[in-house]
Amino acid sequence: MRRPSDRSWGAPTYGARFVSHLRERLVRAPNGPGNTGHSSKMNRLAETAERVPVLIAGGSLVGLSASLFLGRLEIGHLLVEKHPRTSHHPRGRGNNIRTMELYRTAGVESAIREAAAVLADNHGIMQTPSLAGEEHNWLFRDIDPGGKAARISPSAWCLCSQNDLEPVLLKAAQDLGGDLRFGTELLSFEQDADGVTAVILDRRTEARSTVRADYLIAADGPRSPVREALGIGQSGHGELFHNVSITFRAKRLADVVGDRRFIACYLTNPEADGALLPVDNQEQWVFHAPWHPERGEALEEFTDERCAQHIRTAIGMPDLEVEITGKAPWHAAERVADTYGFGRVFLAGDSAHE
Ligand SMILES: Cc1cc2nc3c(=O)[nH]c(=O)nc-3n(C[C@H](O)[C@H](O)[C@H](O)COP(=O)(O)OP(=O)(O)OC[C@H]3O[C@@H](n4cnc5c(N)ncnc54)[C@H](O)[C@@H]3O)c2cc1C
Incomplete structure (x- = not known):
């Protein structure tokens, strides 16, 4: 101990x-x-x-x-x-089948699906060096390929942002x-x-x-x-990666994303990488920007201007209007008590x- x-x-x-x-x-x-x-x-x-x-x-x-x-x-x-x-931050979003089964037992599954309705058609994880071009590949398209889980459970995975859940x-x-x-x-x-x-x-x-x-x-x-x-x-691997989770508004981004309804899109431009996540598939989005405290990078360096510029470069739209609405640091870790x-x-x- x-x-x-x-x-x-x-x-x-x-x-x-x-x-x-x-x-x-x-x-x-x-x-x-x-x-x-x-x-x-x-x-x-x-x-x-x-x-x-x-x-x-x-x-x-x-x-x-x-x-x-x-x-x-x-x-x-x-x-x-x-x-x-x-x-008020979207934070965690993916709720797995077992979680949804438990919420079903508690009588709230349909209310959660209602709260998450705007993301009901978002499936799969996409990867691309730039959203502005056509080039992209899907790391996976479906969370339950072939409907195997659907055959044994009355519930299903649900994408619902924490601020809605x-x-x-x-x-x-x-x-x-x-x-x-x-x-x-x-x-x-x-x-x-x-x-x-x-x-x-x-x-x-x-x-x-x-x-x-x-x-x-x-x-x-x-x-x-x-x-x-x-x-x-606690024991385990410890911290895996750090990022700054940025909420932002961008009116024209939906036009570029089009019908590519992803859960998350990994943007791989070496100049500015990160993950883009939809909030309403229209104007509101989340961007996870990598943060490297181990290299001495301070949180204060993530100014609104820097975040907006990073998002534009990562997406591949240098003139995109980006309004930063929130920022919160987050790290993924593997630790068990x-x-x-x-x-x-x-x-x-x-x-x-x-
Ligand atoms: C910015 C951000 C982005 C994230 N993004 C993702 C993501 O994309 N995917 C993902 O899987 N997960 C994500 N997470 C992690 C996810 O939010 C957590 O795994 C989840 O919230 C854990 O829930 P919890 O209730 O166990 O703990 P927490 O959500 O940490 O809640 C603990 C609560 O306890 C309260 N508290 C602490 N001490 C006291 C006290 N003494 N008295 C009263 N209250 C107290 C805190 O205020 C807090 O509200 C993110 C987290 C953050 C912060």
Whole structure:
């Protein structure tokens, strides 16, 4: 197990020795008398805490899904998400068959397909040195060639941008009675044999309060503060590549793309490469521009002007009007947590595996 981080976030309680001590106590006598592991301060807080069966930290794709699935099972829960709203960046887009089967079970498959209708005819990955010319090749045309998967599943792969998917999950989870609080951050937590005591912060009012839950789900992303606080290490290849995910508007691009309805198009101009992804097949697009921090390239160097110029060169239209509407760094990584849970805390989503 990796050394716990030195951040104040949970670290004083979750030193490596404490973790192994707690693990021993939880394993030996989960319900044994006096096996609280609580600091006296947390003990006092637990007495006055709001009580809930499950606390979910993180209200993105996985936290919202956890809320939805718990709601279907009528299990009470509270979700806290530090951001004020769901993602406005398209982010992840491909939802595989198993994911769609689970959403089908939860009764939201058709709502997701409706939200994703604008991309329903986009299939395949294309590659070309320039979109301006005719030359291009398809790395693959169909995600389910020959309909093999369709014969064994009632669901199918679905291209739905995260900013379209998350509001569907949020509404469905709320309709099922879930208590989902945006603008609310999990500040710290402690666990004992009987539950988890957490301190949360309402970022609008700056009010802190305490929650006592039977279980904590850490859907708090790849840098998971909960995983860090528990001292759970990760293994795997590590970072694979970095890019800057740029959202932009370009009115004339659809004319050039024509009927080549791709999921993604790899643009291979050595002067400016990257991947182009449709948002509405009309004016709104995403471009993934390679970013090389290992060569000392700073994020600040990705100015709007540079991004627009890179996109024009990559696409092969030097006079294309490009309006940059957003930028966010993103890296793909291959890392798996050494354990997916500890005691009453479970890791889910990118906190468990990137
Ligand atoms: C710019 C960008 C582009 C991407 N593009 C792609 C792509 O093209 N394809 C692809 O497959 N994937 C992509 N991804 C990755 C994809 O978005 C993630 O894999 C996915 O969102 C993981 O979901 P998650 O819920 O596990 O974690 P996250 O989406 O990381 O969500 C974690 C949430 O927890 C919240 N949180 C963290 N700590 C706390 C706390 N203490 N209290 C309260 N809330 C907290 C965070 O605010 C966040 O909302 C992209 C990601 C980014 C950022």
